[in-house]
Every structure is written in C-alpha cells, then in structure tokens.
Amino acid sequence: MTKHRNSIVFWAGAAVFLIAVLSMTQIVRNEYPFFAGYVILQFIALAVAWSILGGYAGYVNFGTNAFFGVGVYTAVALFKATGAPLVVQIAAAAVVGMTLGFGVGLLTLRMRGIFFSIATIALAIIIETFVMNWRFVGGAAGIQIQRPPVMAPFDSYVKMLFFVQALLVVIAVSIARYIQNSRIGRGLQALRDDELAAECTGVPTLKLKLVACMISGALISAAGAPAAMYLQYADPSSAFNLSYSVSALAMALIGGTAHWIGPVLGAILLGSTQQLLAVTISSEVNVLVLGIMLVLFVVGAPKGIIGLLRPRYRLRAGGKP
Amino acid sequence: MTPAAAPDAPLLQVGAITKTFGGFTALDNISVDIRKGERFGLIGPNGSGKTTLINCISGALRPQTGNVIFCGEDITQLPPHLRARRGIARSFQIPRPFKSMTVLENLMVGLDFAKVDSSLPEEDVAMSILTRMGLASKASAPTGTLSQVELRKMELARAMAVRPKLLISDEAMAGLSSSEVDEVLDLLISLGEEDITIIMIEHIMQAVMRFSERVMCLDAGKIIAIGAPAEVMGNKRVQEAYLGT
Numbered sequence: 001m002t003k004h005r006n007s008i009v010f011w012a013g014a015a016v017f018l019i020a021v022l023s024m025t026q027i028v029r030n031e032y033p034f035f036a037g038y039v040i041l042q043f044i045a046l047a048v049a050w051s052i053l054g055g056y057a058g059y060v061n062f063g064t065n066a067f068f069g070v071g072v073y074t075a076v077a078l079f080k081a082t083g084a085p086l087v088v089q090i091a092a093a094a095v096v097g098m099t100l101g102f103g104v105g106l107l108t109l110r111m112r113g114i115f116f117s118i119a120t121i122a123l124a125i126i127i128e129t130f131v132m133n134w135r136f137v138g139g140a141a142g143i144q145i146q147r148p149p150v151m152a153p154f155d156s157y158v159k160m161l162f163f164v165q166a167l168l169v170v171i172a173v174s175i176a177r178y179i180q181n182s183r184i185g186r187g188l189q190a191l192r193d194d195e196l197a198a199e200c201t202g203v204p205t206l207k208l209k210l211v212a213c214m215i216s217g218a219l220i221s222a223a224g225a226p227a228a229m230y231l232q233y234a235d236p237s238s239a240f241n242l243s244y245s246v247s248a249l250a251m252a253l254i255g256g257t258a259h260w261i262g263p264v265l266g267a268i269l270l271g272s273t274q275q276l277l278a279v280t281i282s283s284e285v286n287v288l289v290l291g292i293m294l295v296l297f298v299v300g301a302p303k304g305i306i307g308l309l310r311p312r313y314r315l316r317a318g319g320k321p
Numbered sequence: 322m323t324p325a326a327a328p329d330a331p332l333l334q335v336g337a338i339t340k341t342f343g344g345f346t347a348l349d350n351i352s353v354d355i356r357k358g359e360r361f362g363l364i365g366p367n368g369s370g371k372t373t374l375i376n377c378i379s380g381a382l383r384p385q386t387g388n389v390i391f392c393g394e395d396i397t398q399l400p401p402h403l404r405a406r407r408g409i410a411r412s413f414q415i416p417r418p419f420k421s422m423t424v425l426e427n428l429m430v431g432l433d434f435a436k437v438d439s440s441l442p443e444e445d446v447a448m449s450i451l452t453r454m455g456l457a458s459k460a461s462a463p464t465g466t467l468s469q470v471e472l473r474k475m476e477l478a479r480a481m482a483v484r485p486k487l488l489i490s491d492e493a494m495a496g497l498s499s500s501e502v503d504e505v506l507d508l509l510i511s512l513g514e515e516d517i518t519i520i521m522i523e524h525i526m527q528a529v530m531r532f533s534e535r536v537m538c539l540d541a542g543k544i545i546a547i548g549a550p551a552e553v554m555g556n557k558r559v560q561e562a563y564l565g566t
Contacts (some may be wrong), residue, residue: 148439193420200380202402202405
C-alpha cells in the first residue's frame with residue numbers, strides 16, 4: 001500500500017519537475033541559467049547512472065568518461081553522416097553505451113575490487129585513442145557542429161537541451177528507483193555484500209552485474225549524447241576527460257549510494273557549487289573543491305548526505321545503525 | 322522419465338572427484354552417494370578436504386575430474402546459483418551474512434531468487450522460517466548486531482529460504498558453547514525430520530555422533546572410513562588421523 005502511494009508521489013514529483021523546467025524555458029529570457037543548469041542536470045544523470053553499478057553493486061567504475069565520450073561521438077558521427085535529429089542521436093548513444101557495457105562487463109566483471117576499476121580506466125584510454133585517429137569525426141583536432149534550427153516550443157537550442165537533459169534525468173532516476181525496489185536491487189545489494197554467499201543463495205551474480213553495467217552504460221552514454229550540440233564542438237580530450245569519472249563518482253559517494261536520491265543530492269550540491277565557483281572565482285578552483293568535499297565526506301559522513309539524514313540508510317549502506 | 326524417479330536412487334552422487342590446487346591434491350578420487358533424507362556427518366582433521374568437497378558440491382569450486390549428480394542430473398558444470406535453485410543450500414564455516422541487510426532481508430534474497438512457488442507472501446514465509454529457527458524477534462535487526470549463535474542460525478535460516486532438498490552445514494557449531502551446540506543440533510535434527518537431506522561438517526564429536534546416521538572421515542583428500550558413527554570412531558586409522566601416530 002505504502003509502496004503504491006510512494007509511486008504516486010514519485011511520478012507526481014517527476015511531472016511537476018518537468019513542467020517547472022518547461023515553463024522556465026518559456027518564461028526566463030536570459031540564456032545563462034540554462035547554460036549552467038544543463039551542466040548540473042547532466043551531472044545528476046551521470047551520478048545516478050554511475051550508482052547503479054558503482055553503488056548498488058559496489059563495482060567502482062572509473063570509466064564514466066569512456067561511456068560519456070562514446071555517447072558524444074555516437075551523436076557526432078550519426079549527425080555528421082545522416083543529420084539525424086537529437087532524439088535519434090540520444091537513442092543511438094544509449095544503444096551503443098549498452099552494447100559497450102555488455103562487452104566490457106563480460107570482459108571485466110569477473111575481476112573484483114581494484115582490478116575492475118583499473119580495467120575501466122584502461123577502457124577509456126583505448127577508446128579515446130581510437131577516436132583520436134578517426135578522421136571522419138575530426139580526429140584529435142576535434143569537430144565543429146552546426147546546430148540545426150530549434151524546434152517549437154523552444155526559442156533557443158540551449159533551452160531545448162536543458163529540457164532534454166531534464167528528461168534524461170527523470171528517465172535515469174526512474175530506472176534507478178525501479179531497480180532499487182525490485183528483485184534486481186536486492187540481488188545487487190546481496191552480491192555487493194558477499195558475492196559467494198549471494199551465488200549460493202540463488203542470485204545469478206554475473207547476469208545481474210552485466211545488467212547493471214549495461215543499464216548504467218546506456219544511461220551515461222545517453223546523458224553524454226547532447227554534449228556536442230551543447231558545446232557546438234567535440235574533441236576527444238574533453239569528451240573522454242577523466243573529470244567526468246571523478247565527478248560522477250564523487251557526487252554519488254557524497255550523496256550516498258544506498259538510495260537513488262543520494263546521487264541526485266550529491267550532484268546538485270557539488271554541481272551547483274562548481275558552477276558558482278566557476279563564475280565567481282575560477283574554473284580551476286572546481287577541482288580543489290571537489291577534492292576537499294570528498295575528503296570531508298569520507299571522513300565525516302562515509303554514507304553520504306543520506307546517511308546523515310536517515311539512520312536507516314546508514315544501515316543499508318553497510319554501517320552500524 | 323528422469324533417473325531421479327527411481328525410488329532408491331541416491332539424492333547426491335559424487336563420482337570420482339579430484340581437485341588439486343597447484344601441486345596440492347585437496348581431494349583425491351572421492352566417490353560417495355548420499356541417500357534421500359539421510360543425516361550425513363563429514364569429519365576429518367583440518368586441511369583434510371571437507372570444505373573443498375562441499376565447495377565442489379555447492380559449486381563454489383569445480384573439480385578437475387569426476388562428476389556430481391544431483392537428483393539424477395549432472396550438475397558438475399553448473400554455477401552455484403543454479404545448484405541453489407535445484408535445491409542445494411549451504412551455510413559457511415565463517416558466517417557470511419549480507420551485512421547491509423536485516424535478518425529478514427537476508428532471507429528474502431533466497432526467497433526472491435530461488436523461485437519457489439508459494440501462495441503465501443514472501444515475508445510470511447521468511448517469518449515462518451525465522452520463527453522455526455528461534456530468530457523471529459531478530460527479524461528487523463541488522464546482522465551486525467547478532468551474536469555468534471544467532472549468526473549461525475541466520476545462516477541456516479537463509480539456506481532454508483532456498484527451500485533446499487540438500488542442506489550442507491559447514492561447521493555451524495564452531496565456537497559455540499555446549500548449550501548453544503545442543504540448540505543448533507536440535508534445529509538440524511528437526512530439519513532432517515522434514516525430508517531435508519543434511520550433510521554436516523563438524524569437529525565436535527558428541528554432535529557428530531548424536532546427529533549422524535552415517536559418517537565419513539577424510540584425511541589428506543582421501544576417504545579413510547565411512548559407515549555407522551560408532552564404527553567410524555572405532556576405526557584405527559580415524560583415531561590415528563585425529564591423534565597422530
């Protein structure tokens with residue numbers, strides 16, 4: 001019963017959020033809030049997507065930048081080859097990200113702990129090298145993108161991208177929430193705690209890890225797909241920048257990974273702090289702030305913001321109640 | 322018709338299993354049949370291969386040669402979760418609870434994934450198992466707060482959530498006081514009475530003697546004695562293995 005009511009509250013919240021975003025694009029004239037807001041929304045989507053494998057399953061993926069860059073370049077290649085509309089670019093990026101997640105998962109998910117993390121770092125480097133040598137999408141020099149005309153009801157492309165990214169956030173969050181409340185979530189939690197015990201209790205651990213890796217990969221690539229249109233430019237070293245991995249991981253951990261709301265809170269907190277600092281002080285201070293906050297949280301609140309807010313989640317995340 | 326339909330066919334047939342780790346032979350050509358409904362004791366000195374044998378049965382390890390047949394089906398190549406679904410459950414020598422979950426949630430994992438048809442809601446089934454194990458009052462406790470004996474019972478309860486045909490208890494009584502040993506032993510014996518075949522690994526001899534219908538003793542990866550408990554205990558080689566020559 002309460003589960004049913006929770007669902008209603010959740011979907012109502014999602015609808016209110018999207019309506020608010022849409023009305024904002026119609027009312028606010030200044031483009032800057034959308035330009036900055038897009039980045040925050042993008043990080044929410046990344047942190048939530050990351051936490052499906054990194055949080056629920058406990059497999060720390062350092063390859064967020066690989067999936068992100070693959071999303072960017074799927075969109076770029078598709079747009080250059082066929083002029084496909086944005087929605088097709090995003091869908092294609094999700095499919096490619098999911099396929100990559102499957103392949104990578106099959107190769108690496110038998111490794112545990114630090115070995116898995118290192119393998120995911122290597123993945124990003126390999127793909128980046130490939131893209132650098134791919135002339136069609138500009139190679140190492142990057143590529144300029146000419147945005148197509150914007151669609152109604154939006155009056156600027158950035159506003160439209162802001163709405164699209166909000167939609168991707170809602171999709172990522174609802175998938176993360178579904179997983180958390182389903183059998184899959186319980187299985188992932190079990191295998192995170194103890195993989196052998198989970199197997200012996202009937203949990204198909206390899207299959208669940210693969211599913212988590214595919215969903216996480218698809219969502220990260222989808223969130224990355226609009227980035228080329230946003231910047232009107234793409235180049236390998238920014239599309240595959242390791243800072244995407246560090247940020248997604250830091251945001252998820254600072255927010256807390258036992259509940260989908262954790263990465264959302266972490267991304268809002270860190271993302272907006274970064275945007276604020278980038279304007280008021282300098283964009284270089286961002287990284288410093290990220291580092292300091294991560295240290296503070298690791299020491300002071302190892303279960304993240306939600307661990308501070310609700311003792312219940314401190315327990316779920318593995319600590320003493 | 323599967324071979325399992327034959328009334329006298331053993332529940333579990335271990336056929337000439339050999340398991341080596343590098344140059345070390347942990348199990349050397351082990352064959353044993355476990356009958357349906359049997360209470361089977363597995364003993365042997367430390368390092369004799371007991372846990373390796375049940376790892377080969379539950380799927381945590383795969384033997385180099387030989388096969389494992391359960392209910393007439395060759396399961397030698399199956400991963401542990403598929404064996405669990407076919408009805409092989411185990412506890413661990415060192416308890417391995419899902420530590421971020423409550424006791425009840427630990428059981429829910431088994432109920433969620435072992436796919437047992439039941440008209441009852443899963444939580445009711447889990448509660449009835451916990452009541453059975455004397456853990457009902459701890460249902461919503463995090464596993465970190467359990468005492469040693471409660472952890473042992475929870476491991477058995479979680480194994481029971483898989484609705485096993487074969488339950489393997491790996492030293493469920495190690496480190497318990499004698500009254501706690503009796504408590505856990507009574508539980509295992511009562512489970513045996515409801516058509517669950519049980520393999521019990523144990524070092525506590527009184528427990529083995531009281532529990533087992535048949536005992537097998539391993540030493541250095543070989544079977545040195547198998548038969549009625551008193552007979553095995555009286556065996557000279559078994560005494561040598563335990564006490565040294």
